[in-house]
Structure formats: structure tokens, C-alpha cells
């Protein structure tokens with residue numbers, strides 16, 4: 001007989017590391033480019049979700065505000081104004097670094113990166129170049145069994161926005177965004193395909209959202225990617241990289257990488273070389289184009305910012321942040337699956353959840369996972385998830401609404417699930433259908449009324465056999481049908497169905513026919 005041996009933890013760890021090692025070293029055979037290895041590293045810029053900007057006390061804005069309504073003299077680089085570091089931005093940066101398992105540097109510093117552009121009034125951007133906030137982290141890609149190393153995380157300022165009006169021939173400058181805090185999260189070149197890159201950005205997006213450090217909204221520009229791509233033949237060292245700037249959708253990023261890989265392979269196969277350059281992406285043509293070559297790369301003249309002291313972070317602060325960390329997506333997934341939810345249901349809940357608001361001051365998240373957690377207290381998790389993902393989300397989708405439009409509270413949905421599960425709903429339709437009808441009614445009519453009360457109002461609650469209403473209806477039916485009643489008394493049992501029918505009619509279908517029959521028989525004995 002085979003003995004069952006528990007796999008020691010260390011062994012499991014070693015297997016995992018071997019797998020990781022393979023991800024780095026083993027050539028990937030991709031049928032799209034069978035002879036080539038693709039190497040990708042991504043710089044993600046995530047806008048920090050703080051109330052005020054990185055170095056001024058002006059409130060951060062979103063794209064809906066009129067231009068230049070959130071600008072302080074500092075943001076506009078008026079002479080004599082000085083930066084003052086916003087501790088909230090540091091806190092959210094540290095939380096992000098912890099979520100990425102990175103090492104928080106006890107001493108980091110701010111530098112000036114000089115370049116001239118109309119949306120950068122000071123002529124330099126404050127960033128962390130020589131000493132970043134955090135280093136050597138990593139992110140696990142659940143669906144691709146991959147671990148991507150994170151080189152560093154740094155804090156920096158966002159720029160303003162310039163829009164060129166080609167008819168008038170002028171540029172319009174909006175400084176609302178100028179000075180907003182950004183986290184630049186730089187990966188090592190560990191990604192090997194457009195799909196890896198897509199999964200990496202989505203996972204990172206879910207992570208920053210789950211800890212509330214960024215909206216991570218690519219369409220609105222609060223998460224932007226610079227993607228570095230190179231190709232090499234199997235076994236050869238990494239090739240020369242090109243950096244594609246400012247991609248703001250996962251889909252376009254994947255298209256941009258595919259097209260860039262093909263361009264580089266075509267160059268190399270025709271005997272030419274790939275020149276290191278910065279490139280843009282044309283969405284209409286699905287092509288990348290050259291912005292500037294390495295030779296034209298601006299000299300940023302980095303220098304430490306003389307107005308900002310080094311940022312010192314002690315272990316006690318990091319420990320405090322670590323203790324206050326909310327549940328991270330990996331842990332949430334594991335917890336939900338341990339409750340018996342299917343992978344699909346878990347994914348749906350977490351996907352719907354990703355737009356959630358999470359605050360650290362004790363307030364609970366308003367997302368789908370929090371909703372599920374609240375309702376599943378004391379109820380069957382699988383039944384609850386079914387009501388949320390199938391019934392509720394299904395009806396919301398039918399109404400072209402999303403989860404954030406849902407106004408049914410956790411208590412209300414919990415109550416609805418209870419009355420359906422306990423078989424208290426009945427009617428001419430099946431209990432499940434009545435439940436769905438009630439749910440639809442609740443979505444149509446925003447109210448705080450509990451479903452059990454609504455069911456009572458609409459006579460959808462089953463009347464239990466000990467209910468006095470039942471006996472009253474039975475007595476009334478006997479009085480209304482004296483001949484039939486006599487027939488039953490004389491032993492003609494079949495006639496009782498007519499009296500039962502009468503009672504069911506009085507109860508508008510809410511009575512339990514078996515119970516009615518039993519009561520009638522007792523009364524007519």
C-alpha cells in the first residue's frame with residue numbers, strides 16, 4: 001500500500017522557485033514568432049488617490065472639473081513658493097510597496113528632472129531618481145503562474161495637460177493635474193508576451209484598487225503605462241529595447257506590443273539592427289512610430305531637490321502600515337474559494353469589486369466582495385453568491401446598470417434570500433420565480449422596505465397551517481358549499497377538492513393545499 005506523505009513546506013517552496021526559474025530561463029515557444037523570445041518590462045504610472053497634491057495643499061481634481069480651477073501658486077511655479085511633502089501620498093506609496101512585497105527604503109530622496117514643456121511650469125519634475133521609495137518587490141500573476149519582479153517604486157509629480165488646437169494654432173494649458181502625486185512602479189523585464197503584459201497590468205490595477213492607493217482607471221488616465229519591448233533569438237542575450245510611451249488601455253497596450261515585436265523581428269530578419277528609441281502608438285493604424293532616438297534623448301540634468309529634505313521612514317511606521325493593510329486580492333480569492341465558491345463566481349465577484357471604494361478609517365468597502373461577506377454571514381455562501389452573480393447582476397445587466405447603481409442593501413437581499421430558502425414564498429408561480437419578481441420590483445422601486453414585508457403586502461407569503469386565517473377561510477368555504485360539505489361528511493372524499501379550491505381562491509393562492517385539506521377533513525369529521 002502506498003503511504004501518504006505530506007509534502008513538506010520547504011519542498012513546496014523549492015518547487016515553486018523552480019517553476020519561477022523556468023519562467024525566466026526556458027525559451028517560450030510562441031507559435032506567432034517560433035524562433036524568437038520576447039522580453040517586456042513595464043513602467044506603470046499610477047495617480048495617487050489623495051485628497052491633495054504631492055507638494056501643495058491644493059485638492060486633486062478629476063477630468064470633469066473646468067480647467068485651471070485646482071491650481072495653487074506652487075503648482076504654477078510662482079517664484080518664492082516651496083514644496084511641502086503630503087504625508088498621505090507617502091502613506092499610500094508605502095501601502096502599495098508593501099502590497100508588492102517590496103523593501104521600503106529607510107532613506108529616500110527627491111530629485112529634479114529637467115525638461116522644457118508647456119505643461120511643466122517649473123521646467124523640472126520632482127521625482128525619485130537616485131534613491132526611490134521602495135525596491136525589489138514582486139507581483140504574482142495568478143492566471144499565468146508567473147512571478148514578475150518589481151525593480152522599484154518611486155514617488156513623483158504628475159504634469160499638467162496641454163491640448164493643441166490645430167485650427168487656431170495654439171496650445172491650451174490646464175494645470176489641474178500639475179503636481180498630483182504619482183507612483184511609478186517599474187518592473188524587471190520578466191514578461192514574455194503581450195498576454196503576460198495584459199495580465200500584469202490588470203493584476204496591478206486590481207491591487208492598487210483593493211488597497212485604495214489609486215483609482216487605477218486607464219480610460220481616465222489615472223493609470224498609464226510605458227512599455228519596453230525587445231526580442232532575441234532563443235538562447236541569445238536580451239535584445240535592444242524600445243520604449244512605447246503613454247499607453248492608456250490594456251487592449252491597445254497588447255496590440256502595441258504585438259506590432260512592435262513584429263517590427264523588431266522584421267528588422268532583425270532582414271539583417272538590420274533595432275535602434276534604442278522612444279516610440280508612440282497610433283491606435284488607428286495599430287502601429288508604433290518613432291518619437292526620438294537614444295541620441296536625441298534629452299539630458300535631464302538630474303539633481304537632488306535643494307528644497308526637500310530626504311524622506312526618512314522608520315521601521316515602526318512601516319510596521320503600523322503593515323498591520324493596517326486590508327485584505328489583498330490573492331488572499332480574498334483564496335478565502336472565497338475556501339468557502340466553496342467556484343473560480344468563475346470568485347472572478348465575477350472580484351471583478352465587479354474592483355471599482356470599489358476602500359477607506360482606511362474604519363469604513364467598509366462598498367464593493368461586491370464586501371456585499372457578499374455581509375450577506376453570507378449565517379447563510380449558505382453558494383446560495384448567496386448565486387443570488388448576487390446570477391439574479392442581481394443579471395437583472396442589473398438587463399437594465400443596463402452596473403453594481404454601483406444597485407441600491408438594494410445587504411440586509412434586504414439577505415432577507416429575500418431567507419424567505420425564498422425557507423420556502424415562505426409561494427403563489428401561483430414557484431417560490432424562486434416570486435423571489436425574482438420581488439427582486440425586480442425592488443430594483444424598480446427604490447425603497448428601504450424589507451422583502452418579507454413586501455411579500456406580505458403582495459400576498460406572496462405562504463400562510464402556514466397554524467394560521468388562524470386558514471381556519472377562517474375553511475369555515476367560510478364550508479358555509480358557502482353546504483351540499484359538498486355534507487357529501488364529504490357522508491364519506492365522499494373526492495368532493496373535498498372543490499372546497500379546497502374555494503379556500504385557495506380566498507387565500508389568493510398563498511395557502512398550502514395539503515394543510516387546507518387536513519383542516520377541512522378535521523372540521524368535517
Ligand SMILES: Nc1ncnc2c1ncn2[C@@H]1O[C@H](COP(=O)(O)OP(=O)(O)OP(=O)(O)O)[C@@H](O)[C@H]1O
Nearest residue numbers: 039040041042043187188189228229230238239241
Ligand atoms: N532588454 C529589455 N527588454 C525589454 N525591457 C527591458 C529591457 N531591459 C530593461 N527593460 C525594462 O525597461 C524599463 C526601464 O525603466 P526605467 O524606469 O528603469 O528606465 P528608463 O525607461 O530608462 O527611464 P525613464 O523613467 O526616464 O523612462 C524597466 O521596466 C525594465 O524592466
Ligand SMILES: [Mg+2]
Nearest residue numbers: 043184186226
Ligand atoms: Mg521609468
Ligand SMILES: [Mg+2]
Nearest residue numbers: 043226228243
Ligand atoms: Mg522609461
